[in-house]
Structures are given as structure tokens and as C-alpha cells.
Amino acid sequence: MPFAQVIAIARTTFVEAIRQPIYFFLIALCGVIQIFNTWGTNFSMAYSTSAEVSADDQLLLDIGMGTIFGCGVLLAAFIATATISREIENKTALTVISKPVGRAxxxxxxxxxxTVAIMMATAVMLLFLLLSLRHGVLTTAADDPDQPVILFSFVAALLTLGLAAWCNYFYGWSFTQVASTLVLPTFLLAYLGVLLFSKEWRPQPLGTDFMPAVTLACGVLAMAILVLTAVAVAVSTRLGQVMTIVVCAGLFLFGLLANHLVGRGAMDNKVIAYIQSVESVDLADQSFSRPGQRYTVVLDGPPNEDILPGGSFYYGENPNGFRLAVPPFAPFEGDPEGDVLGRDVEPAVIVTGVDGLTVHxxxxxxxxxxxRRPPMVNDAVFLRPTEYNPVLLTAWVLTPNMQFFWLMDAIAQNRAIPAGHVAMVMLYAVLLIIAFLALGVAFFQRRDVG
Structure with missing residues (x-):
């Protein structure tokens, strides 16, 4: 695959994308919605004050991230069809393929x-969200507006629109192209200017009001938009604009609801409690891999079902019971205090004693x-192995799960987002992108463009 040809096509596609009126319109629409979000998210009943985003601002963040997600999906669908499906319908793609240039x-x-156009738009929408979060929700009449946010945002918008209009009037340049190009640097400078001042115009360090967790969560969310961009590109090789938007919107909604619609039926198990603390009785070997080893587990609250001595004990990191650390085994029917290490005893993990919230x-x-591993803090506890529905499990695995990219819960609960989790989500996104692009290439190979 000639690298120079890929870059040339990408450059042309990027210019075509930002010249589309819908491109700048959706970016501006996202900014307007973020303004209204700061007015309409009062009285959310949020109580957390320790998180990076607290109280009423949690609902502002939730709706703001949803706005970015929705506008990003619409952008992906509109831009993909404008640059691929329309070129096929207008026979423009034939001139490119006949040069010759491979369809892949x-x-x-x-x-x-x-992707470059979508990422530029997503970065602008993220800046809109960060500015609205810095301003915050005016919960009461006594709350004062954030004057630096209002001033710097107004100046950035005025510069963007004014320079775009100037270039269009005097030089004949495309208004949407110039505005789409200028909106990122102007609002980036506006946000940096806002960070340098407090709400009372007192100078402050640049990182005082910066929100790294929110920025990271939006970065992960951007990967979901790139996945849907790959879907839009693949589908637009066969379908028109309307059907591409329908497919992208349908996959977007189904991906968000996949855990509820498919995932809950794919696995059948019931979590009874969560582990608050663990302690190995055998300090010399804490692997829990040899028969005879013991652990003391303290639950975080009363279990939903009775835990009885001699009963089975399962645990794992997933509350739905997926991939438990303990494999299925036959229930133990003997005396838990008797000989449990004999040759005729089937391997198992059993409860030997219960004292309140403490389970041995x-x-x-x-x-x-x-x-697979010993019990750990925050593990979910089960009394039976997980049963799987093969059909629903296959459908759940094959469905692009958009919930993996939604990290709002971690921010609301003031939990650190592990780097390993981010890396796994990024890998998941890359694999989905490769799969959908391969599907798009296969669709395009047999498409008549003449």
C-alpha cells in the first residue's frame, strides 16, 4: 500500500471534511448546548464534594460528555458519507481508482x-466542556458568573467568526473551512487564559483548575467516536447518507445498551457482597493455589444470601460473574472441619466459618x-458458578460495547482511572477499528463505482 497515496487521499479528505457546513454547524451547536447545560443542570441532588467534579457539576459533566458523544457520532456519519458515499454516487471515486489506486x-x-477532522472537532468540544465545568452551575441566585470564562470565550468566538468572515469577504476563502481551522487554537488560548485566573481575576498557577481525570475520560470517549467513524466509513461504501446515519445511530444506541439488552442474559449469577479486606492465614505462601491454604475475608456489608459453613465460595473482579477467579467445582457435602484433604475429596473452595461479616x-x-488468583479487595462474592448462554454471550462479545468508553462513574465516585484499564480500552478500540475498516475494504472491493 503506497504511503504517499494514503497521505494524499487523507489530506484531500480532511480539507473536504472541514469545508462541509455541517462540520462547523455541529461544533457550534455543541458549544451552544454546553452554555444551556450550565443553566439547566441545577438541583441534581448530587452530594459528593470530594471528587474532581462535585455537586450539581456532576450532572453538567454527564450531560456535557453525552453532548460530545452525540455530536461526534453525527459528525462521523455526515462527514463519512460526504467524502465516500457522495463521491461514489457522483462517479468522482472512479477517477481516483483508475489512476490506479487500490481500493484498500x-x-x-x-x-x-x-479521523483527523473528527479529532479536531472533538478537541474543540472538549474545550467547550472544560470551560463550562470551570464556570460551573449557578445553583443559587447568590452565585456569581465566572467572568474570565465569559470574557475569554466571547473573545475567542468573536475572533473565530470575525476572521472567518474577513477572509471570506476579502479573499474568497471558505467561511466554514477558516472558522473550523481557527476555532481550535482560539479556544485553546481562551482556556489557557482562563486557567491563569481565578473567578475573581486573581492570578493562579496553570494547573489549579485543570481537570486531568475529565480530560482523560474525554480522551477515552474520543476513541469510541473513532470506532463509530470506522463504522461510518465502512457502511458509507455501500449505503447512502440517511442509511449510514441510521446504522451509526443504531449501533451507538445498541452499544450503550448492550450490557442491559444482551449482557445480563449472557451470564446468570448473583453477587451477594463485596470484599472489604483479605488476610492470608498462611503467611509463607499466599498464592491460594495449594489445598489446605486458608484466607480470612471481611465483607463490606451483610450478604444478600446466607453464607453457611461447608458452602461454596466464588469470587472475581466482575460483578456480573464473568471470568471468576475460581473455576466451577462440585459442591462439598462433607464436614468442613473433618478430613478435607483426602484423595477422594474433590477440589473446592469452601466456607469453614462465619463470624458476622468475617468469612473464613x-x-x-x-x-x-x-x-487463577487469591481473593482481593473489591472482589465480588458469589455462592455458585456462573452459567453462560452461548448465543447471548456471542452476541454480547461481538457487539461494540460503548460502556467501556464511558468513565463518568469513576469521576463521580472520585476513583483513580487505572492506566492499565485505559490501555485495555485503547486496545479494544484499535481492534474494533481494524475490524470495521477490514469490513469496509471488503464491501468496497465489489462496489461498482463506474
């Missing part, structure tokens, strides 16, 4: 060009059970 090169080049568990059996 066209699809990948188009995707890169659309033991690895038993004549041979070791293939336990």
Missing part, C-alpha cells in the same frame, strides 16, 4: 482524513483446584 488505499486514506475460606481437595 482509498478506504484507509479516507478514514485517516475523516479454605482451598480443599486431594488435588489442587486451578484457582
Amino acid at each position: 488505499t482509498v478506504v484507509i486514506g479516507k478514514y485517516i482524513g475523516v 475460606i479454605r482451598h480443599i481437595g486431594g488435588r489442587p483446584l486451578n484457582i
Whole structure:
């Protein structure tokens, strides 16, 4: 695949994308919605005051991130169809393919060009959100508006529109192209200017009001937009604009609801409690991989079901019971205080004693059970193995799950977002993008463009 051809197609696609009136319109629409969000998210009943975003601003963040997500999906669908589907319908794509340029090169080049345009728009929408969060919700009449946010944002908008109108009137340049190009640097400078001052115009360090967790969460959300951009590019090789938007919107909504619609039926298990603390009785070997080893587990609250001595004990990091750390085993039917290490004893993890919220568990059996790891803090506790529905599980796995990209809960609960989780989500997004682009190339190979 010639790299120069990919870059040339990507450059042309990017210019075509930002020249589309819908491109700047959706960016501006997102900014207007963020303004109204600061007025309409009062009385959210949020009580947290320790998180990076607290009280009524939590609802502002939730709606603001949803606004970015929705506008990003619409942008991806509109831009992809404008640069691919319309070119096929107008026979413009034939002149490119006949040069000759491989069809895979066209699809990948188009995707890169659309991606750069989408990422530029997403960055602008993120700046709108950060400015609205800095301003905050005016919960009461006694709250004063954030004057630096209002002033710097107004100046940035005025410069963007004024310079775009000037260039259009005197030089004949495309208004939307100039405005779309200027809106990112002007609002970036506006946000940096806002960070330098408090709400009372007192100078402050640049990082005082910066929100790294929100920025990281929006960066992960941008990966979901790139996945849907790949979907839009793939679908637009076969369908027109309306159907591409329908497919993208449908996949977007189904991906958000996949856990509820499909995931809950794919696995059947019930979490009874969560682990608050753990302690190994055998300090020399805490692997919990050998029969006879014991652990003391303290639950975070009363269990939803009775935990009885001799009963089975399962645990894992997922509250839906997916990929438990303990594999399925036959229920133990003997005396938990008797001989539980004999050759005829089937391997298991059982409860040997219960004292309030403290549960004593033991690895038993004549041979070791293939336990993946010992119990850990925040693990979910179960009394039985998880049952799987193969059909629903396959559908759940194959569905692009948009909930993986939504990190609002971590911010609202003031929990650190692990770097490993971000890396896994990024890898998941890259695999989805590759899969959809491969599907798009396959669709385009047999498409008649003549």
C-alpha cells in the first residue's frame, strides 16, 4: 500500500471534511448546548464534594460528555458519507481508482482524513466542556458568573467568526473551512487564559483548575467516536447518507445498551457482597493455589444470601460473574472441619466459618483446584458458578460495547482511572477499528463505482 497515496487521499479528505457546513454547524451547536447545560443542570441532588467534579457539576459533566458523544457520532456519519458515499454516487471515486489506486488505499486514506477532522472537532468540544465545568452551575441566585470564562470565550468566538468572515469577504476563502481551522487554537488560548485566573481575576498557577481525570475520560470517549467513524466509513461504501446515519445511530444506541439488552442474559449469577479486606492465614505462601491454604475475608456489608459453613465460595473482579477467579467445582457435602484433604475429596473452595461479616475460606481437595488468583479487595462474592448462554454471550462479545468508553462513574465516585484499564480500552478500540475498516475494504472491493 503506497504511503504517499494514503497521505494524499487523507489530506484531500480532511480539507473536504472541514469545508462541509455541517462540520462547523455541529461544533457550534455543541458549544451552544454546553452554555444551556450550565443553566439547566441545577438541583441534581448530587452530594459528593470530594471528587474532581462535585455537586450539581456532576450532572453538567454527564450531560456535557453525552453532548460530545452525540455530536461526534453525527459528525462521523455526515462527514463519512460526504467524502465516500457522495463521491461514489457522483462517479468522482472512479477517477481516483483508475489512476490506479487500490481500493484498500482509498478506504484507509479516507478514514485517516475523516479521523483527523473528527479529532479536531472533538478537541474543540472538549474545550467547550472544560470551560463550562470551570464556570460551573449557578445553583443559587447568590452565585456569581465566572467572568474570565465569559470574557475569554466571547473573545475567542468573536475572533473565530470575525476572521472567518474577513477572509471570506476579502479573499474568497471558505467561511466554514477558516472558522473550523481557527476555532481550535482560539479556544485553546481562551482556556489557557482562563486557567491563569481565578473567578475573581486573581492570578493562579496553570494547573489549579485543570481537570486531568475529565480530560482523560474525554480522551477515552474520543476513541469510541473513532470506532463509530470506522463504522461510518465502512457502511458509507455501500449505503447512502440517511442509511449510514441510521446504522451509526443504531449501533451507538445498541452499544450503550448492550450490557442491559444482551449482557445480563449472557451470564446468570448473583453477587451477594463485596470484599472489604483479605488476610492470608498462611503467611509463607499466599498464592491460594495449594489445598489446605486458608484466607480470612471481611465483607463490606451483610450478604444478600446466607453464607453457611461447608458452602461454596466464588469470587472475581466482575460483578456480573464473568471470568471468576475460581473455576466451577462440585459442591462439598462433607464436614468442613473433618478430613478435607483426602484423595477422594474433590477440589473446592469452601466456607469453614462465619463470624458476622468475617468469612473464613479454605482451598480443599486431594488435588489442587486451578484457582487463577487469591481473593482481593473489591472482589465480588458469589455462592455458585456462573452459567453462560452461548448465543447471548456471542452476541454480547461481538457487539461494540460503548460502556467501556464511558468513565463518568469513576469521576463521580472520585476513583483513580487505572492506566492499565485505559490501555485495555485503547486496545479494544484499535481492534474494533481494524475490524470495521477490514469490513469496509471488503464491501468496497465489489462496489461498482463506474
